[in-house]
Amino acid sequence: MALAKQGRLAALGARAQPSKYKLDLIDDIPEGEAISVYKNGDFWDLCAGPHVPRTGNCKAFKLLSVAAAYYKGDASNPQVQRIYGTAFKNKTQLTEYLEQLEEAKKRDHRKLGRELDLFHIDEDVGQGLILWLPKGAVVRQELQNFISAELTRQGYEQVFTPHIGKLDLYRTSGHFPYYSDSQYPPVIRRDQVDKLAKEGCTCAELSNRLEQGELDGYLLKPMNCPHHIKIFASRMHSYRDLPVRLAEFGTVYRWEQSGEIGGMTRVRGFTQDDAHLFCTEAQVPHEIEGCLGLVKIVLSTLGIDDYRVRIGLRDADASKYVGDAENWERAEAALHNAVETLGVPYTEEPGEAAFYGPKIDFVVKDVIGREWQLGTVQVDYNLPERFGLTYIGADNEKHRPVMIHRAPFGSMERFMGVLIEHFEGAFPVWLAPEQIRILPITDAQLEYAESIHARCKDAGLRCTVDTQYEKIGAKIRRGRLDRVPHLCVVGEKEVDQNTVALRSRQKGDEGAIGVDEFLERVLKEVRERTLTTGGK
């Protein structure tokens, strides 16, 4: 039903409690335009729609949660209560859906992270600061080794830089004070603080003097680029040097709003598998393609194929960005062309750009259905300009290099969180914190178990022996719950024949297999980064 504005206003006004929000919404509708209204029984209400044609189509429903939302999605507006629910044609479908939700929760990386001893977050350390436990650290180290090998292959050089830098560095880059709200507060020298205190300096003055640059301090780095830029700028470069590709697993710190923090996916300290490429204008397309290729290698190696690609562009609000329009246009075109040549489906989203340039993001969903940005490739004409970067061209003149920021994982923390959910904690052999567990049937096989353990270790495999005085059933159960990919049962028979009774995570009981053959097989799985699916 569509009503003329005049009539609708009168009708809403006639209600016992006309909602001021509804009235406000009506005010926003241009004069003369039809106003859409939906009706069910005696109840009718303003709504843009569309609706299901009849409520009989959703007989089975359940309210799931209640939360506030800012009116019109604007944080400066008051909040209104929103009730979330779901509806299905019949009860069977509803129950099925709810069971799916329950199953998904079991895969939640926060739950698995605790159960599998992968990471810990401690109140005394701080909100959003991840402690990687030994087992989680193994996974991370393997991921880093994997990416490092790819970097070497693709002509990157790895560097190390400190966790802090002077405020001036970030004034130049534009991070400070532009992003002050989302940074840990500056670190100021003690003697300076003491002196200011004696002078009776107020917090407001302190803040102001920091912002004006009258007072210097250090910042926990919110990004790695300024440090890498300084490495590039530390010497003269010829066009023959380019592209210079500097990579670092660099840890950065951002003061995320407390309500945003959760698990490993949104944190306050995280390590990017970062790199900055300094190249000539002409090299940009090729370099972007190289970066995109790297992201694709990473995702396909891990079997992550359910992702989408997003090109983040500027929106109309120029105050959010640095640099001139011409540079932005060139950068946006470069990204656009690179994605086109790769032939992956993508969406273009205005307002999703970084403040210094447009970007290509690889976005995946977590078990709850929330989207997270993982890999990212960003073209940047602006920071080279702010830092006055140059190289000497073939014409013996100074030229401005173009910078590309890229991180195939994004952050190790977020990637780990997504990966835990992706594998349900059952990591492929090359990543598994514990690749092999030997389960002796009785103490009589302990010595034999230890000898296999030693052979595994010599072969560079991660292996343990379950020496608990328990029945084999209990040991198997524990091994399965711990998602160990290979369980080796050894009893009298195996000792006699120099074999192990293999129970793999994927195939279950596989029967006896010679120790040499077994080791070879596992080593092959590690070498080839074989993806195992299912069988938690």
Add this chain to the structure above:
RNA sequence: GCUCUUGUAGCUCAGGGGUAGAGCACUUCCUUGGUAAGGAAGAGGUCAUGGGUUCAAAUCCCAUCAAGAGCUCCA
């Protein structure tokens, strides 16, 4: 940051104005057992923290901290 919900043993949770509960995990003892849990005993808690109300607070109220969902934000 905002709204709502939650915070009890290492974990998952029950309870609730009057002496703190279970299962799993842990420790010890018994069990030497062939593919998802053998048995028994024991230990473990300032009921998140700080205030308040009360004869009495883990329980009720307030604040703080933290967690969860959503919103806003995310270089």
